[in-house]
Amino acid sequence: MKNEEDTALVEYLTRLGERVRAERAKRGMTRRILARDSGVSERYLAQLEGGTGNPSIALLRQVSMAMDVPLAALVAGEAEATEPVASLIPLLERASAEELDAIRRAALKIMRPAGEDMKARRISLIGLRGGGKSTLGRMLAEEMGVPFVELNRVIEQEYGGSIGEILALNGQPAFRRYERRCLEAVIRDHEGVVLSTAGGIVSEPSTFAYLLDHSHAVWVQATPEEHMSRVVAQGDLRPMAQNREAMDDLKAILAAREADYRRADAVLDTSGKAVEESRKDLSSLVREILGSEKALA
The missing domain is CATH 1.10.260.40 (lambda repressor-like DNA-binding domains)
Incomplete structure (x- = not known):
């Protein structure tokens, strides 16, 4: 025993x-x-x-x-729930990530008021730093004739300091609260926008679900090696500063987030591509998502 x-x-x-x-x-x-x-x-x-x-x-x-x-x-490793929600848990536990996302979207469609277009002409770019979100996002926004917004810059303006200061002085919980509040403000103020988010937005399930429900998400990805080389070229090593196992950490972060990133409406792989080629690929994806008549200004 x-x-x-x-x-x-x-x-x-x-x-x-x-x-x-x-x-x-x-x-x-x-x-x-x-x-x-x-x-x-x-x-x-x-x-x-x-x-x-x-x-x-x-x-x-x-x-x-x-x-x-x-x-x-x-x-516990699992959420507690009461009936009738509890009766759904055994079914949901057997579902794959793709099936769970389909279930969530179907439920949202059933509960959404008729005729409401929650996503409008909002394109959100998600993924790790170094994929090309900022560079390509600005280009796409100009093509669509809508503002380009970097969520981290909105957070810094709201807080009155840098992201590093928020994390150092107040920690992750405070940053995630600012992130959610600022995301809601951007969604509220813009029916058309290209929004670049921080890679860790997927770590707060309710915030990420809100983003997916109110925008057309595109995962901008590259190989871990290219992510790292681009970040180093930008002179920005957060959060890998003073870490001798930077590449291992980056791969671990990607592995932990990949299932969430794949919930995006589309995936753009920028590995080994010139900026102009990636721009054209992103433009094509957005045309497919929105329809040609809505994609351009």
Whole structure:
């Protein structure tokens, strides 16, 4: 009996560590940053993520607050619900990511007021830094005759400081609150816009769902090597500064976010392409999404 209990505990701690590691990667947080924001040592975080730590609730609470993840989501790994929602959970648990997204969209369509076009002529560009969102977004906005908006710049203007200052002084939870509030403002103020978002917007499910429901999302992707080389060329190493395993971290972030990025309406691969070629590809995608009569001004 004791061996069975020990095995169950090991399995639980392993799953707990995997959840912590996945949530950290999805948010683009290195272990060093999480240690700084949570007050938990890097060494202990490594043990926790490796399944060898046996954390207290107080310690897990520190980690969950630093990542802005509900403590229950880390501890239980699943959401609690009451009837009749609870009866749907076994069905949803068996669904693939593509099926879940189709279910969400179908439900939204059923519940949406007749004739309401929630997405209008809004194009949102998602994905990791270095894919080409800003460069291509400006070009697309000019072609469509709509404003180009970088969500991070809106957040900085609202906050009165840089993104780095928000994260350093207030942490991820505050940044995500600003992100949601500013996203809602952009959607409210623009029926036509090209919006470039931060790569980590997918880490807050409700905010990302709001973006997908109110805009036509395009995942702008490239190979990890090209993402890294472009970011280095721009002189911007966040969040990889002082990290000797930068490429491993970038690949982990991409792996943690890929399923969410694939929920976009379309995918644009800029790997090995000149800017003009990628611009034409993006323009073609948008014409398909919106229809030629709505794509151009």
